[in-house]
Amino acid sequence: MPDHFIIQLIGLENKNIQLLDYSIENHICHIHIQLKRKKHACPSCKTRTDRIKDYRTHTFQHLKVAEKRVYVHYRKRRYACSCGKSFDEKNQGLVARYQRFSTSWHQAALFHSISAPSFTYTARTFGTTAPKIMRLFDARTEAFSTPPVALPKVIAIDEFKGDTDKGKFQLIIADPMTRRPKTIQRYLRERGHQVEMVIMDLSSTFKNAVQQALDKPVIIADSFHFSRYIYWALNKVRVRVQQRFSEKDRKHGKRIQKLLFKRSHKLDTAQKSIIRRYLSLHPDLQTAYTIKEAYQAWFDANKAQERRDVRQSLHDFYQLVQDKQLPEFIKAIGTFRRWETEIINAFIYPHLSNGFVEGINNRTKVIKRTSYGYQNFSRFRAKILAQHFIKNFDISVG
Numbered sequence: 001m002p003d004h005f006i007i008q009l010i011g012l013e014n015k016n017i018q019l020l021d022y023s024i025e026n027h028i029c030h031i032h033i034q035l036k037r038k039k040h041a042c043p044s045c046k047t048r049t050d051r052i053k054d055y056r057t058h059t060f061q062h063l064k065v066a067e068k069r070v071y072v073h074y075r076k077r078r079y080a081c082s083c084g085k086s087f088d089e090k091n092q093g094l095v096a097r098y099q100r101f102s103t104s105w106h107q108a109a110l111f112h113s114i115s116a117p118s119f120t121y122t123a124r125t126f127g128t129t130a131p132k133i134m135r136l137f138d139a140r141t142e143a144f145s146t147p148p149v150a151l152p153k154v155i156a157i158d159e160f161k162g163d164t165d166k167g168k169f170q171l172i173i174a175d176p177m178t179r180r181p182k183t184i185q186r187y188l189r190e191r192g193h194q195v196e197m198v199i200m201d202l203s204s205t206f207k208n209a210v211q212q213a214l215d216k217p218v219i220i221a222d223s224f225h226f227s228r229y230i231y232w233a234l235n236k237v238r239v240r241v242q243q244r245f246s247e248k249d250r251k252h253g254k255r256i257q258k259l260l261f262k263r264s265h266k267l268d269t270a271q272k273s274i275i276r277r278y279l280s281l282h283p284d285l286q287t288a289y290t291i292k293e294a295y296q297a298w299f300d301a302n303k304a305q306e307r308r309d310v311r312q313s314l315h316d317f318y319q320l321v322q323d324k325q326l327p328e329f330i331k332a333i334g335t336f337r338r339w340e341t342e343i344i345n346a347f348i349y350p351h352l353s354n355g356f357v358e359g360i361n362n363r364t365k366v367i368k369r370t371s372y373g374y375q376n377f378s379r380f381r382a383k384i385l386a387q388h389f390i391k392n393f394d395i396s397v398g
Contacts, residue, residue: 006031010070011063011104012094020075029068034075040089042081053080060095061127062102069127072102101128106136113137114386117370134379141382154197154352188213199354201225202339221342222354223299229335230295231261233328237288240328245281253278260289263296287324294320302347310347314340360388 007017010031021032039048055075062070077089088097095102101109105126113122113133123130188195188210197218198210202225210217235257242253256278259271267275279286298317302310314336321329336343346352364384374380 007033010065010072012072016092017094024068027068029065029070030073031062031070032073032075035077035089035091037077040079040087042079042083042085043087044085045081045083047081047083049079049081051080051082053078053086058095060100060102061105063105063108064127109133110136110140111390114141114383114390118372137382138379141386154195154199197349197352199352199357201354202229202335202342204338207342218345218349219342220345220349220352221339223346224354224358226336226339226343226346227295227299229332230292230329233326233332234260234288234292236328237284237326241282241284249278249281260292264293284326288326288329291321291324291326291329303350310344311340314344360384363388 006019006022010029012031012033016036016038017033018036019031019033021030023030037050037052039050041048055077058074058076060072060074062072064070072095074091074095076091078086079089080086093103099106109122109126109128112125113119113136116122116125119133119137120130123133126133195214195217197220198214199220199222200206200210201222207219210219238253238257238260242250245253256274259267259275260278262271264272264275275289279289294317298313302313318333318337321333367384367387368374368380371383374383
């Protein structure tokens with residue numbers, strides 16, 4: 001096999017590399033190399049010299065080839081300068097001094113550790129230990145641990161259950177450290193001077209923290225989060241009344257839950273027939289469905305309305321709920337009343353939502369679940385940010 005092909009096969013495409021020998025023993029590939037002799041500048045006096053003092057063998061692990069581990073035995077020259085200084089030759093990024101793994105191996109292991117489900121999985125793939133991978137990850141992702149100097153004008157907030165050494169809950173809001181209100185306030189005071197709008201779910205804790213930390217920001221309630229109170233109320237009515245139904249109708253009620261939530265004009269003929277039959281089983285079901293349809297009509301009609309019209313039509317919806325006297329919906333509009341201004345803001349700025357941060361939250365939960373959790377918050381935070389940073393890159397190393 002030509003020497004240059006072996007060098008290319010293992011990813012060492014440096015033109016100055018000379019192949020001395022190679023062998024395969026017990027599914028391990030051993031490659032013996034050296035660099036071409038050339039003049040190097042003395043680090044002490046800057047004089048260029050190619051006078052050889054001696055050779056030393058630097059053995060390090062490289063990237064796998066055909067699932068075989070590769071060990072490179074690098075015959076490293078030491079040069080002697082006339083000033084009395086001796087020094088190693090420059091290997092152009094082949095391997096760092098004192099390292100037992102090549103530079104390419106470190107790069108590949110780092111990117112794999114970012115996208116892999118766990119550090120243990122990366123360690124097994126690259127033939128090393130989990131602590132080695134964690135040290136590499138911590139050292140190379142340190143930049144992600146530096147908080148931003150300032151937050152943008154519009155931020156979105158959402159929490160997730162992280163269970164790290166910094167607490168049970170963490171928060172996605174640009175990059176705050178924990179879910180605790182005092183931490184949120186401190187973080188926003190330090191970096192939130194440019195923030196004008198905050199999008200959040202209906203969390204009074206976050207709302208109070210934001211109002212105390214920022215200078216009268218516009219708070220926007222995410223439409224998904226306030227709309228689901230209506231759907232929850234409908235489902236609670238279904239659960240309450242179906243206790244009197246036959247076993248067949250109870251099971252049927254569970255299966256058509258999605259149809260109950262769906263807008264009636266989007267149902268086909270068969271689905272409408274199913275809904276009519278189910279609603280006829282109890283008057284409260286029919287009433288609850290009527291309220292849900294009224295809410296959806298209000299929501300769709302007010303996407304392009306002025307603030308005054310949105311508020312008035314919302315109050316009309318409140319009156320409808322009061323007239324129907326279903327306790328589940330009366331409780332739901334109690335939440336709407338407490339968040340009325342923030343809900344109306346959602347229609348003034350219809351292009352803003354928590355959708356993006358919810359997507360980040362979902363991906364974060366997947367990272368946590370596939371890795372069986374993280375005790376170290378800084379490492380968990382770096383993992384989340386690094387994975388989002390490289391997700392759109394087509395990375396090939398080695």
